[in-house]
Amino acid sequence: MIFEMLEQDNYEQILFCQDKNTGLKAIIAIHDTTLGPALGGTRMWPYASEQEAIVDALRLAKGMTYKSAAAGLNLGGGKAVIIGDPRKKTEELLRAYGRFIRSLNGRYITAEDVGTTVEDMDIIRQETKFVTGVSPAFGSSGNPAPVTAFGVYQGMKAAVQAAFGSDGLKDKTIAVQGVGNVAYQLCRYLHEEGAKLIVTDINPDNLGRAVNEFGATAVGVEEIYGADCDVFSPCALGAIINDQTIPKLKAKVVAGSANNQLREPRHGEMLEERGIFYAPDYVINAGGVMNVADELQGYNKERALKKVATIYDNIQKVFEIAAEEGIPSYLAADRLAEKRIEAVKMSRRMYLP
Ligand SMILES: NC(=O)C1=CN([C@@H]2O[C@H](COP(=O)(O)OP(=O)(O)OC[C@H]3O[C@@H](n4cnc5c(N)ncnc54)[C@H](O)[C@@H]3O)[C@@H](O)[C@H]2O)C=CC1
Numbered sequence: 001m002i003f004e005m006l007e008q009d010n011y012e013q014i015l016f017c018q019d020k021n022t023g024l025k026a027i028i029a030i031h032d033t034t035l036g037p038a039l040g041g042t043r044m045w046p047y048a049s050e051q052e053a054i055v056d057a058l059r060l061a062k063g064m065t066y067k068s069a070a071a072g073l074n075l076g077g078g079k080a081v082i083i084g085d086p087r088k089k090t091e092e093l094l095r096a097y098g099r100f101i102r103s104l105n106g107r108y109i110t111a112e113d114v115g116t117t118v119e120d121m122d123i124i125r126q127e128t129k130f131v132t133g134v135s136p137a138f139g140s141s142g143n144p145a146p147v148t149a150f151g152v153y154q155g156m157k158a159a160v161q162a163a164f165g166s167d168g169l170k171d172k173t174i175a176v177q178g179v180g181n182v183a184y185q186l187c188r189y190l191h192e193e194g195a196k197l198i199v200t201d202i203n204p205d206n207l208g209r210a211v212n213e214f215g216a217t218a219v220g221v222e223e224i225y226g227a228d229c230d231v232f233s234p235c236a237l238g239a240i241i242n243d244q245t246i247p248k249l250k251a252k253v254v255a256g257s258a259n260n261q262l263r264e265p266r267h268g269e270m271l272e273e274r275g276i277f278y279a280p281d282y283v284i285n286a287g288g289v290m291n292v293a294d295e296l297q298g299y300n301k302e303r304a305l306k307k308v309a310t311i312y313d314n315i316q317k318v319f320e321i322a323a324e325e326g327i328p329s330y331l332a333a334d335r336l337a338e339k340r341i342e343a344v345k346m347s348r349r350m351y352l353p
């Protein structure tokens with residue numbers, strides 16, 4: 001069954017990591033390394049089953065291949081998941097995990113994702129150099145979330161420009177699902193530009209912070225889909241654009257940080273049929289990977305932010321391709337990414353001694 005899954009989307013490798021002493025159960029998935037080493041974060045989550053964890057790792061890894069390709073980075077796609085409650089992680093578990101990353105000798109480079117932090121990356125760094133998003137004290141870029149948020153803000157403006165003919169967000173109503181690390185910073189940009197915010201979160205502290213600091217209106221977790229808004233911004237987990245939620249959406253734009261927002265590709269078609277401008281997830285949320293990728297050449301914040309600002313142009317380009325070719329935006333993004341991977345693959349045919 002696993003080989004069938006790998007074959008379906010042409011994955012290169014999957015690594016199951018187990019360490020009885022520390023309780024580590026991790027999966028590292030490497031999708032495609034045509035463009036370079038597979039870089040992607042490590043998610044720690046109490047998955048209900050091993051199957052769920054495998055599927056998440058695989059889907060996220062493929063997303064990273066497309067994300068880095070569309071972003072113009074020389075990186076392949078990989079991602080890892082640790083099965084467990086992030087509140088219970090220990091130094092020894094992370095160090096054991098770091099040693100597994102080291103065993104891949106640079107084929108996979110890690111960073112933060114849901115359930116892991118800069119402090120965790122600092123611990124992993126004790127075992128391997130193939131880790132990014134490490135503390136600035138080590139000359140690294142630190143927490144990628146604020147930079148991801150800046151990129152989402154840029155991409156949202158480009159999507160709003162495509163949908164409304166102007167990229168201003170003043171007085172636009174934005175419904176934000178999940179106000180954690182990325183969306184908290186995103187809400188700050190939106191609030192500063194004069195947008196009205198509707199927010200939801202399962203974590204009352206995160207919710208309260210957005211309400212108190214940005215005057216956001218809080219709604220229930222199910223209510224957010226039907227919120228009366230211009231933009232729906234999914235910033236929690238994946239698969240939230242699906243048969244149940246699409247009919248509820250009132251927004252004209254979907255633009256958020258969450259990975260794998262479409263449950264299935266056909267949900268991208270459904271958004272298109274309803275005239276909803278969908279900013280493809282892996283294009284709009286590439287700010288984090290652009291930022292940590294800069295570490296690989298010696299981190300320079302100014303250079304990294306300049307790169308992240310190109311997300312505005314990338315989203316614009318996706319909508320242009322979609323309009324020219326009469327295809328949904330998710331497909332236009334896939335074409336952009338696949339075209340680059342294929343072109344580089346061709347240019348590498350020549351043997352170099
Ligand atoms: N941190 C980064 O730099 C990047 C993050 N992403 C993606 O963006 C999303 C958010 O990432 P972070 O902000 O770092 O994670 P986070 O864990 O800090 O924030 C997620 C928030 O969503 C809330 N949440 C979870 N389930 C929910 C539900 N059913 N309804 C409402 N709220 C819910 C959580 O309580 C939390 O406040 C994730 O999908 C992540 O993979 C993508 C690219 C980079």
Ligand SMILES: CC(C)CC(=O)C(=O)O
Nearest residue numbers: 040041111112144288289
């Ligand atoms: C900081 C990034 C490398 C996190 C990631 O894995 C992603 O973009 O989804």
